[in-house]
Structures are given as C-alpha cells and as structure tokens.
Amino acid sequence: MTLPTEPIGSIPRPDYLLDGLGEFAAGRIDAAELAGLESRALADTLSRFEETGSPVLTDGEQGKPSFATYPLAGLDALAPDGVVIPFADGHTRQLPRLTAGPFRYATRADSYLTRAKALTDKPVKQAVIAASALSLIYPGDGIDGYPRERFVADLVDEAEADIRGSLEAGADSVQLDFTEGRLSLKLDPSGGLLRQFVDLNNAVLDRFTAEEREKIGVHTCPGGDQDSVHSLDVDYAGLLPALFDLRAGRFYVQLASEGDPERTLGLIADHLKAGQRVFIGVTDPIDPRVETPEEVRDRVLAAARIVPPDRLGTCDDCGFSPFADDTSTSRDVAFAKIKARVEGTRLASEKLG
Template sequence: MVNRPVAIYAHGMTLPTEPIGSIPRPAQVLAASPSELAEAQEQAVRDTIARLEALGSPVVTDGEQSKPSFATYPIAGLANLSPDGVVIPFADGHQRQLPCLTAGPFRYQVNAEKYLRAAQAHASVPVKQAVIAPSALSLLYPSAGIDGYSREAFLDDLVDAAEADIRGCLDAGAHVVQLDFTEGRLSLKLDPSGGVLDDFVAVNNRVLERFSAAERARIGVHTCPGGDQDSTHSLDIDYAGLLPKLFQLKAGNFYLQLASEPDPDKVLAVAADHLPADARIFVGVTDPVDPVVETPEQVRDRVLAAARHLPADRLGTCDDCGFSPFADDTSTSREVAFAKIEARVQGTALAAAALGI
C-alpha cells in the first residue's frame, strides 16, 4: 500500500513523536551473502515497521535497514570516487572517512524514494523518510578541485540531485522528509569561525528554497553531535554556536538532539530565542549512545522541561539520533533500541496528558 501524507500536526492538537531513522540491523542482514542480502533486508524492513507499529509509534520509518549508511546511500555504486575523502574523528578515537569525487558530473545513483516505497508496502501508519543533507555531500568535492569540473558546477548538480531526492519522497506520500544535518555541529569543530557552517546553510537553503511553503511544512532538519559506535564527533561543541544559524534553514520541523546534552536548559533557552515562525521543534528525549533505557517518566520530565521554554503546541519528541547510522555499527542492540523507542512513545503520551494536549 502507499500511505497518503496525513495533515501536518495542527498546533494545539497533539504532542507528536517521531523516530529519527536508523535501527540496528538484525544479524541476518549483517551476515547475509550478496545473493541473500536483498531478501534479508526486506524481511528486516517488514519486522522493523511491525515492531514500531506494535509499540504505538504514530509515524514509522524503515529503520534504514537497506542503506549502507545514512550518508552514502545516494552514491553507492558511483564510479568516479576514491576512498580518501574527509575524515570524521570521533571522541573515542575511531574514524569514519567519506569518499572523494574524482571527476564530474556528480549524479545520485540511488534516490530515497526507493526506501520509502518499500516501507510503505508494509506500513499501516504514516511513513517518514530520512535523506542526507546536500551539505554533507558537498564534502565529496576535493579541496584541490577537479580539472574541467568546477566546484560551482558540482554544487549546481548536487542541488538538482538533492531537490529530486526530497521531491520524489514528498510526491510518493512521505509524511515528512527529514534532512540529516549531523555535519552542522561538526563544522564548528573543524572551522570555529563559522564559515563552513555558513556554506552548509547556504547550500541547504538553495535546495529548500525550491519548495513551496506547504511542502516545507513536510520537510525537517535533524541535528546531532554524531552517534557511532557509542561515541560522538562534536558533543564538546557549544550548541549556542549552531542553533541561530540552524534555524535559518527554510524547513518546517527541526529535530534537536537534547537528551545527551549536559545542560539542556541552556540549549532550550537558545532555541526559544531563535524559534522560527511556525516551526515545530522535536526535542530528543532518548539517548542512543547511552545503553541505559530511559523510563517513560524520565521522558515525560524531559518534555515538561522543554515546555517551560518552548510553546507546548509547537513541541514534539524524537530520539537524539539514529541508533545505527552506519550499517556495521552494532554497539547498540536492536532490543535496546526498541525499548528506548517504547519509552519515548509512552513518555510522550504522559507528557501530553500533563500538558493537557
């Protein structure tokens, strides 16, 4: 079945809750041979959606069961890449490395609509779709340039491809399309002047400005300090440097990692000062990096704390990050992920009752 998008949450009517994206892949997917992989992934998508619906999740995702990673799905199979791109260092010492573009033109090989339609075939509730922000893929262009293919030409191609990725999901009935913008906070670690962040915001807005106001109401942006193998890449960077520029993005929803913040009230105060008109803020109430499962009461209290800073009718809840944004990350078990999601769903309902919405 193909789900039609339901009306975007009406202000004052509900306290929405949504997953961010990835769920740890089952062992059958991780161990599957090339000939078995597609079937194992399809079974994992079906199981993920069934379990999310059984937990009462009003919006579901496919858990990114078929993506190689949240960042690289569009370029899987692209021939004009080398492996020696930008290195992303994490606090525990491990690294992830992006590929590097070696020649033009730049083209997506896979669009997220593929994952969305596969999920919709199994879902009976609205499905959201995560896509990679074009700012992350802008890092593929080498600092030394490419002969015969300027950075400007690359960005033109990237913006066209990112627009098509988002639009395909909207047209296919995605409840919301979420841009993963984990590189936003990281950029302030790599460039404390904020110049790289300004470039990221500019390229993302080049894409977002191509959508109508009604379409942007179904587009969101997720930010976090990265989460991989129970570590992060930029939790030590002050959120206050990111949020004012983050909220310049022309999106209708913002998903903020918050549960793992050492001083969430400080973050919420900054968010309140820069809250865009008509935007909804989804606050993170579960921490995928922490193995301890939150209680519904802890989730409730985190929502009520957020409601002291932000209008309750413009609040929602989410997980801080995806639970396994890279397919090979097994640091969090599938069972723990679903337990945290259950706590988020139940705790959000408790908070809604306490707030009278």
C-alpha cells in the first residue's frame, strides 16, 4: 500500500522576492521586473520541492499576493475597509469590500498552474480560494443596483471557471481553501453561516461531474498566519459533519496541531462519506521544530487504526506562508518539514503494506 501525500500550497517567498514586492509597491521597479523575480522564485521552489521526493508539487503560491485575494488583484471596484479577521496573537487581516458590480475575477488560478507545469514533469496541484471566502467581500448593507442575489450568481460562475480552468490546464487536483469554515462557527456559533458557506460551495461543486469531483478537494485549518491562528479554539465537532457534506472527493484536514487528534479522527471516521478520501495533517507549519519521519510515521499509523487506510492520505496542516508578507517560517524549515512528511508517509506505507 502506498499512501498518497500532498502539500497544501504556499511556501515562504525568498528574500529577493519579498524585497521586490516592496520595491514594486513603492514604484521603484516595474511589473516586468517583479515578474522576473517571481519566475526565479517559482523555479527554485519547484526544484526544492522535487528534492524532497514529493510525488505532487505546487507552485508555492510565489506569485500570489495571498491565498485568498489573488482573484481580486487589479480590480477597481474595491474599498479597503472589508471584513476584519482577528488572530489569537492580536494581529488582524482585512478583506477588501466590493463597491460595484458585476463581479469578475481579475486573475485565475490556471495562470499560476501553467507557469509551474512548464518547469516540471511532476504532477502539480492547484489551490483556489473557495467561493464562500470571496462571498465575504459583499457588504452587509448591499450595493445599489447590484443585489446580493446577482453577486452570488456571478461569484458561482467565476468560482466554477477558476476550478474548471485549472482542471483543463492539467492540474493533478484542485484544492479549495476553506479556512473560513471553522472561523464561521466563531462568528456564528449557531452554524447558520457555516451552512450558508457549504450550500454556496456546493452550488459550485454541483456543476462538475462525479469524475471531476474526484480531483477536487477541500482544505480546512484554523487559519495559520504569522505563527498564529484564528479559530483553533473552535471545536471540530461543529465543523466536520458539515464539512463532509461538501460534494468533493478529497479533504485536507489540519490535525498535527490539534489538541486531541484521536477524537478528531473518530469524528472523521464517523462522517466521511462513500467515495471521499481524507488527507490528515502530519506536520505543523506553525511549530518551528521539524518533525522526524518517525513521528510522521507514528501519526499516520495511529490514524490508520481509526480511518480505513485505503481512504487515508497525508498533508501539511496548512500552507507555510498563505500571505506573501508572512516571514514567520523560513523556506529551509518548510522544505525540511515537507521532506519529513514524504519520508514518514513512506515508512507508514511500508508498515501498512
């Protein structure tokens, strides 16, 4: 038995790219110069991914401003005063607010995928932002001449096109980032907002065939950023039953940093539906200590006692740098953790085999 193992997405950007982003923002370099730095970082990221032995790669999100806002980069109808997301250490992230319609993506994920696939023969997965996250940019008091119903219809169309474009460009799989799922239970403990998110994402997923949905996955985590999280204190018991109602074939679930992983695995086993596979997090991007392959192996074997091994895979808990300016984890640590995950999964596969 060979258990599948996949990265989640983002890798910390090299210093020269971070410097370049600052220079570009200050107007001291142009878009072509910045694109050259991004291409250099992408090539290095893919090369280092291959050195870890990872069977599946990502572009490390080297060209994305963030995992959540890449479709918005370049749009004019935005104000900066959108929803604020607080993290446990006191820092915040703020989404933009849509000011006019119709809503259209300015950038699609397949543009990142195409550049990555040109540089490697290995399978490449593509992360996209879930429609539910982007739904938060619509203001609570509405937009004159552009009702919420029309915005949601446009958003579903755009989210479908983002996923479909990546599948048609040859993505090994497409991962919907759904970190707002767990956060929604902090914003609305009744679960009503979570159910709205699930229904909205299913409106997108229902546009794909069963075969296509086998290659579409959903990632959940408590929102790692700058070595902090926004919703680790929210009980997984409130999220997981609804999570597996999403009509996707793969689920990537943060687990290494969870306080009671055995309980969480029990919840997964209880709610995982036929045809669904769960990839459990076996490395913690927020912990600066690099896990050993043996630790990873033992985490996988413990999971395999609760979740059927033929429905199990491994991943990192979260991306290592979901926002471009997050420098809390080094590239060296990120790739060391990925290598430990790959090797530990291989050791567990041998034991299970």
